[in-house]
Amino acid sequence: MDTLHNSQYFFSEEDQKQLIDLQPSLDQLGYFPREALEVITQNQHFHLFVPQERGGLGCSLTTGMRIIEAYSRIEGNLGWIVQIGAGGGVFAAYLEEAVARSFLGRPDQVIAGSDYAGGKAVSVPGGYKVSGAWKYASGSLHATAFTANCRIVKDPNDIRVKAVIVPAEQVTVIKDWNAMGMRATDSHSFRINDVFVPEKHAFTVAPDQLLIENRLLQLPFMLYARALFVPVLIGTTFRYLNLYRDYVVRRNFSLDSRSAVAADHLEKTWQASRNDLYQYAEKIWHSAEIKEVDKETEKQFSRQCIQITDRLLISIDQCHRHTGMEGIRMNSQINATYRNIKTAAAHFLLSPGSL
Known part of the structure; x- marks a missing residue:
């Protein structure tokens, strides 16, 4: 079985033991x-x-990606929380330095949110009412x-969308997350009610809006998102395989x-899928140093991520039908891991319909 590469960013043996406990x-x-x-904040893994x-x-x-996988090998909820928290870190590049550091200046600061345009932002002097x-x-x-x-409201024909960032104390969390898996990810709804957001706290996720330039930020955002989701599946499948063996x-x-x-089939599928994922991601990473990632490369990577998801799900189901009563008991680890995989794979960006 594969072992992860060493990295100065990975957690210590003591941290690993704490997570395993x-x-x-x-x-x-x-x-x-x-x-x-x-553990996550001490290692700055949200950043x-x-x-x-x-x-x-x-x-x-x-x-x-490898760090996200490392957390997911221990438990899927851990990997999901790290990739979601870390994923939002790129928004700092769209904000002025003082604003970015006010929201992400400490290791314990982390962003949650949604890319769905579920709100409206009414233009007012100095910013928006959201x-x-x-x-x-x-x-x-x-x-x-x-x-x-949010949709920016100036007149009925204005259909622009902007992202806003607001402190948690100005948000109402609605505790409605009740999925079959990833139950510890606190993936609840939230509401904002008539909150003033300064203009500097609004941004558009587009290449020409970046205030910092580097290879990561040049990647298309949907490619970047898929690249973080799939290591959660890879790592959680590794855990499932060990439990099943x-x-x-x-x-x-x-x-x-x-x-x-x-x-044996699941192990081969897992190894091949993992190799495919990292080889393509490395290829994209190196090519991004020379030129912008083109639409065709983005499409190919998207297809690969969805194919990996499909292959893993089929192989896991072939195993799970042999697990008997242990596989259906809600308090068994193999059942919880199976549900975590199914829930992560349900994300729209990992479904064929997202292409």
């Missing part, structure tokens, strides 16, 4: 625990992709700020049994 309880807790947050010019780690795409409601803001209970897309051993299935054959 939390592993069995995350699904049953139904919320993200403070002990896990402490993987905050540019160094704004005080972050400024990681390369593939280094960040109201609206947004769903699925992972990390909402520990976020220190929220980003939300343990199950096969405990049941004393023969090496040529259908259950053992399914495990």
